Amino acid sequence: MSFDNAYESLLGHEDAHWAFGTGFSEALSGVNREFPPGVDREALAAYCLMLGDDALIFSQRLSEWCSRAPELEEDIALANIALDLLGQARMLLTRAGEVLDRDEDQLAYLRDEREFRNVHLAEIDCGPGPGGDFGTTIARLLVFSSWRLALFSRLRGSADPVLAAIAEKGLKELAYHRDHAAQWTVRLGDGTDESHRRMQAGLARVWPFVDELFATHPVETRLAGVAVDPASLRSEVDGVLEAVLNAAGLTRPADTRAARVAGMAGRDGVHTEAMGYLLAEMQHLHRSLPGAVW
Amino acid sequence: MTTALEIASAVRDPELPVLTLADLGVLREVSEQDGRVVVTITPTYSGCPAIDEMGADLRRSLISAGFAEVEVRLSLSPAWTTDWISDEGRTKLAEAGIAPPSRVGPVAVGPVPLNLVPPSRQVACPQCGSLNTSEISRFGSTACKALRRCNACSEPFEHVKEI
Numbered sequence: 001m002s003f004d005n006a007y008e009s010l011l012g013h014e015d016a017h018w019a020f021g022t023g024f025s026e027a028l029s030g031v032n033r034e035f036p037p038g039v040d041r042e043a044l045a046a047y048c049l050m051l052g053d054d055a056l057i058f059s060q061r062l063s064e065w066c067s068r069a070p071e072l073e074e075d076i077a078l079a080n081i082a083l084d085l086l087g088q089a090r091m092l093l094t095r096a097g098e099v100l101d102r103d104e105d106q107l108a109y110l111r112d113e114r115e116f117r118n119v120h121l122a123e124i125d126c127g128p129g130p131g132g133d134f135g136t137t138i139a140r141l142l143v144f145s146s147w148r149l150a151l152f153s154r155l156r157g158s159a160d161p162v163l164a165a166i167a168e169k170g171l172k173e174l175a176y177h178r179d180h181a182a183q184w185t186v187r188l189g190d191g192t193d194e195s196h197r198r199m200q201a202g203l204a205r206v207w208p209f210v211d212e213l214f215a216t217h218p219v220e221t222r223l224a225g226v227a228v229d230p231a232s233l234r235s236e237v238d239g240v241l242e243a244v245l246n247a248a249g250l251t252r253p254a255d256t257r258a259a260r261v262a263g264m265a266g267r268d269g270v271h272t273e274a275m276g277y278l279l280a281e282m283q284h285l286h287r288s289l290p291g292a293v294w
Numbered sequence: 295m296t297t298a299l300e301i302a303s304a305v306r307d308p309e310l311p312v313l314t315l316a317d318l319g320v321l322r323e324v325s326e327q328d329g330r331v332v333v334t335i336t337p338t339y340s341g342c343p344a345i346d347e348m349g350a351d352l353r354r355s356l357i358s359a360g361f362a363e364v365e366v367r368l369s370l371s372p373a374w375t376t377d378w379i380s381d382e383g384r385t386k387l388a389e390a391g392i393a394p395p396s397r398v399g400p401v402a403v404g405p406v407p408l409n410l411v412p413p414s415r416q417v418a419c420p421q422c423g424s425l426n427t428s429e430i431s432r433f434g435s436t437a438c439k440a441l442r443r444c445n446a447c448s449e450p451f452e453h454v455k456e457i
Contacts, residue, residue, distance in 0.1 A: 028368065031368060031369065031370055073430070073431035073432075073433070073441075076431060076433045076434065076435075077431070077432060077433040080433040080437055081433075083339075083341040083343070083437060084339055084340055084341045084437065085340075085341070086341045087337070087339060087340030087341025087342065088340045088341070090340075090341070091340065091370075149406060150405070153404075153405060153406060164371070165370035165371040165373075166340075166370065168370070168371055168372075168373045169337070169340050169370045169371070169373045170340055171373075171401075171406065172373070172375065172401075172457040173339060173340060173457070175406045176432075176455075176457065178406075178408065179408070179409045179412075180432055182408060182409070182410055183409075183410065183411065183412065186410055186411075236405055240408055243408060243410070244408070244410065247410050
C-alpha cells in the first residue's frame with residue numbers, strides 16, 4: 001500500500017485491509033448444497049427469493065436510518081439489524097441463484113420491480129422518509145421480526161438442508177431483533193403521552209400490511225416439507241404481539257387489509273408505489289457502472 | 295514441520311485480534327492431504343462482514359507456510375453461538391478489557407421466549423471486577439458486541455453479547 005496516491009490502495013490489492021466484507025465472495029461456498037430428491041426446483045428458487053427479498057428490502061429500509069435515528073445507539077442498532085438481514089438475504093439469493101443460474105449480485109441489482117417477491121411490509125416507507133417516524137419503524141420491526149422468527153423456527157425442519165441451515169443460523173439474530181423492538185415498543189407505549197401516541201400511530205400505519213404475511217402462496221403449497229405455510233404461524237405471532245402490546249399499554253389496531261391488485265401482492269411481484277423509489281436508490285450504482293465492485 | 299491445523303489455529307480474528315479463530319470457535323475443521331488443505335469456518339452472524347477477511351487471512355497464512363493449495367469452506371450448521379468461545383478465549387477477552395459472554399447452554403425446541411425487559415446478567419467489569427454494571431447499548435462496534443458501563447469505576451467497556 002502506498003500513501004503517495006490515496007486511490008491506489010483502493011484498487012483491489014489482494015491484501016488490502018481498508019474495509020472488510022466488500023469482496024463478497026460466494027455466500028455458500030462450503031455448505032452441502034444438494035437438492036432434496038423430488039423437490040420442485042423452480043418453486044424452491046421462488047421461495048428462496050421470497051424470503052431473501054423480504055430480508056434484502058427490509059435491510060435497505062433499515063439502513064436508511066443510519067445517522068438519522070434519535071440517538072447514536074439506535075443508528076448502530078438499526079444498522080446492525082440491517083446487516084444481519086443482509087447476510088440472510090445473501091445466502092437465500094445465492095440458493096435461488098443455483099437454480100436460476102444467476103449470482104446474488106445479479107439477483108439483487110439487475111431484477112426489475114415485478115421480479116421481486118418481498119411482502120409489502122418490507123418495502124413501505126416507515127420513516128425516516130415522510131411515511132413514518134422512529135415509532136413506525138419500531139412497529140414494523142416488531143411485526144416483521146416476530147413473524148420471521150416464528151417462520152425460521154419452523155424452517156429449521158425444512159427438507160432442504162440449505163434452508164434448514166440458514167434458518168438455524170438466523171434464528172438467534174431474529175430473536176435479538178424482536179427483543180429489541182419489543183423493549184422499544186414498551187418504552188414508547190408506556191412512556192410519555194407523545195411517545196404513546198406516536199407508537200400507536202405507528203402500529204396503525206403498519207397493521208394493514210400484516211394480513212399478507214400469513215397468506216399462503218401457491219409456491220409454499222407446492223413445497224410441502226420444504227417451505228413453511230405462513231398461515232400456521234398466525235396464532236403464535238398474534239400471541240407474541242398481544243403480550244408486547246399489553247405490556248406497552250397499546251391497543252391492537254382493527255384488522256384491515258391493504259388493497260391488492262387483482263388479488264395479487266408482493267409475493268406475486270405486485271408492489272406499492274414505494275418500491276420503485278427504493279430500487280432506484282439500491283440499484284442505481286450497479287446499473288450505471290455495470291460490474292462495479294468495491 | 296508445522297501442521298496446517300497449527301497454522302490455521304494461530305490466525306487471528308480481524309475484528310477481535312486478541313483472539314485466534316480457534317479461540318473464537320469459528321474454525322471448524324482443517325484437513326490436509328498431499329499439500330492440499332481444506333479449512334472449514336463458520337460465520338458468527340449471517341452478515342458478519344469479517345468472514346471474507348478470515349478466509350483471506352487463512353489462505354495467506356497457509357500459502358506462506360508452504361501449502362500450495364488452500365480451500366476455505368463455509369459451514370452454517372451447527373450454528374455458532376458464544377458458547378463456542380473457548381475458556382482461553384474468554385480469559386484473553388477479559389485481559390483485553392472486553393467482558394466475555396456467559397454460557398447460555400443449548401437452545402430449547404419450540405417457540406423462542408420473548409424478553410420484554412433486558413435479561414439481567416451478571417457482567418463483571420473487566421477493569422475493576424465489579425458486578426455493578428449496566429448496559430448502555432444493545433449493539434456495539436461489531437455485530438457480536440454490546441456496550442456497557444461500570445457503575446463502580448465509571449469505565450465504559452465492550453461485552454461480547456450472548457447469543
